[in-house]
Amino acid sequence: MTNPTDFTDRELDIMGVLWRLGSGTVADVQDGLDRPVGYTTVLKQLQILEEKGAVRHERQGRAYRYHPVTEAQETGGNALRRLLDTVFDGSAEMALARLVSEAPPDAREIARMRAILDELDADAGESEGDDEEEA
Amino acid sequence: MTNPTDFTDRELDIMGVLWRLGSGTVADVQDGLDRPVGYTTVLKQLQILEEKGAVRHERQGRAYRYHPVTEAQETGGNALRRLLDTVFDGSAEMALARLVSEAPPDAREIARMRAILDELDADAGESEGDDEEEA
DNA sequence: GCGCGAGTACGAAAGACTTCGTAAATAGGA
DNA sequence: TCCTATTTACGAAGTCTTTCGTACTCGCGC
Structure with missing residues (x-):
């Protein structure tokens, strides 16, 4: 490969x-x-x-x-x-x-790539926050 | 491959x-x-x-x-x-x-990845502005 | 200086990949 | 039905990769 x-x-x-x-x-x-x-x-x-x-x-x-x-x-x-x-x-x-x-991605693609990173943060936040929601 | x-x-x-x-x-x-x-x-x-x-x-x-x-x-x-x-x-x-x-990157790495994307925007802005500066 | 052990050099064997030639099959039209 | 053009099936040749066995070399310690 x-x-x-x-x-x-x-x-x-x-x-x-x-x-x-x-x-x-x-x-x-x-x-x-x-x-x-x-x-x-x-x-x-x-x-x-x-x-x-x-x-x-x-x-x-x-x-x-x-x-x-x-x-x-x-x-x-x-x-x-x-x-x-x-x-x-x-x-x-x-x-x-x-x-x-x-x-090199264009502006629109860069925006979507940011969104992917944002989604990561959100996921991390959710799992960290599970306790709070359940409590 | x-x-x-x-x-x-x-x-x-x-x-x-x-x-x-x-x-x-x-x-x-x-x-x-x-x-x-x-x-x-x-x-x-x-x-x-x-x-x-x-x-x-x-x-x-x-x-x-x-x-x-x-x-x-x-x-x-x-x-x-x-x-x-x-x-x-x-x-x-x-x-x-x-x-x-x-x-999956951790929070710090995500931040640095955002920085890379920010840098791209900055560069794109600069090159788009070249004409204006030269004019 | 000599011998021993650690290390390198060489080359060959086995296997995988790539390519294609030739034979066989099949479908459609005359 | 039979011929032809298109397509698949088979298998072998050539090349590249990977692996290692064996022979050679070199430096260090005695």
């Missing part, structure tokens, strides 16, 4: 396309990839991913349509945890600093 | 130890790893990492002491960018949501 996850690099490329599209045929995925890869190569990867339980397929006309089974967010979470542990020394703060420098 | 970077999974394990310790001998790194790995295996990885320019070594007594050359933050940044692109659909907000659910 310089596998960020449970997936290998190429598998992650494929999953990325499926997550973005929602689902796709072999040709769809092939088109969605950044870099040119043979048709049967993509098919093979999808078959491997299916063995691993990461995707499933259904017939569509004479072709197969593949759907992701594992959620993007779950995969991302695992990868983030690994990154946090190995490179950011467990510090969410450092990770955030790097995150925003990699992809 | 799990490769999160330029490094393979095992390489990242090794680099993680070096980043944490600052530097270390082969034995130090071996001890620092979660999982048992042969001494020569660790040595070999370090030699490979040195070929790649990720670490350097200096003599210490009869042994070598290895120092990381690449920064943890840089590696983390690359990995974050990949994650952002493939699994979080380019949204720093989604990444943050997952980040805090993976490693």
Whole structure:
């Protein structure tokens, strides 16, 4: 991973396309990839991913349509945890600093990110306040 | 993918130890790893990492002491960018949501994370104001 | 100076990943 | 029905990773 996850690099490329599209045929995925890869190569990867339980397929006309089974967010979470542990020394703060420098969010996104932090405070407050409410 | 970077999974394990310790001998790194790995295996990885320019070594007594050359933050940044692109659909907000659910920060850390976002607003304000100042 | 033990160098074996060639199957139209 | 184009199935080749065994080296103590 310089596998960020449970997936290998190429598998992650494929999953990325499926997550973005929602689902796709072999040709769809092939088109969605950044870099040119043979048709049967993509098919093979999808078959491997299916063995691993990461995707499933259904017939569509004479072709197969593949759907992701594992959620993007779950995969991302695992990868983030690994990154946090190995490179950011467990510090969410450092990770955030790097995150925003990699992809500077616009004002609206910053506002929503603040909201996420506010929500954290609220949750912390609630659990600390449980005793008071119950009393 | 799990490769999160330029490094393979095992390489990242090794680099993680070096980043944490600052530097270390082969034995130090071996001890620092979660999982048992042969001494020569660790040595070999370090030699490979040195070929790649990720670490350097200096003599210490009869042994070598290895120092990381690449920064943890840089590696983390690359990995974050990949994650952002493939699994979080380019949204720093989604990444943050997952980040805090993976490693819930305490109040002090939340405060510092807010500060990072504040800093972003400040920067955005400054650059928007550049024209006015120049005019 | 010599020997011993700690350490490094080398290379090969095993396994995983990636890629694709070729064969087989299938559906639709002539 | 039969042919063709599209698609899947299989499997093997090439490459990269990971692991470690074995041989060599070097420095320190006697």
